[in-house]
Amino acid sequence: MAMAVEGGGTLSEIHQSAKKLLMKARDGVEKLERLESSTSTGGYDSPELSFAVKKDISQIQSLCVEMDRLWRSISFKSQRDLWRRKVEQIAEEAEQLKESLDKYLLRNQRRMNEARERADLLGRANGESSHVLRIFDEEAQAMQSVRNSSRMIQESFATGTAILAKYAEQRERLKKAQRKALDVLNTVGLSNSVLRLIERRNRVDRWIKYVGMISTVVIIFLFWRWTR
Known part of the structure; x- marks a missing residue:
């Protein structure tokens, strides 16, 4: 049974759209994780990709809310239970992708903070090195x-x-x-x-x-x- 959706599309069409977005978001999360694993060997981060994945997951969750409203209006219990399981599966996978993305963003933020701290330490170390070199120069002059x-x-x-x-x-x-x-x-x-x-x-x-x-x-x- 195909339930019509207000604004165009049926429950089946919305489900197909959600599955396509889910596949796209999964690929995006996997690509982000590959980039992350290659950062130590010269890889890079992609803020644009992470934003796109976050947007896709948000859209999937919105579609799940719409599908949840639609499957509840199905009159036949067997079809209603089938669609409930399909919608719950999509919602669970979207939630897992959201958790993976949140963990990635947290790790990325931690790496950025560590990079800033290393840069600050390096800047201070350069200043201290100049001071130490100046002391060594003075000591060398005194020894001479x-x-x-x-x-x-x-x-x-x-x-x-x-x-x-x-x-x-x-x-x-x-x-x-x-x-x-x-x-x-x-x-x-x-x-x-x-x-x-x-x-x-x-x-x-x-x-x-x-x-x-x-x-x-x-x-x-x-x-x-x-x-x-």
């Missing part, structure tokens, strides 16, 4: 300054060591010269007073030498403390 100071201290120490070595070499030469002079003086028989005068002069020379060595060490130490 320390290395330069250390090199200057080493050079100064080497210079001081060379000076002390020269003093030691001159000391040995003076000792040899003094011994030769004493031998000569003893040979020619100079008086003891002259010898004491020479020895006193020798002690004064040694003190001068020691003072010079100590002064050099002090100067090197003060220079090292100043460059730290």
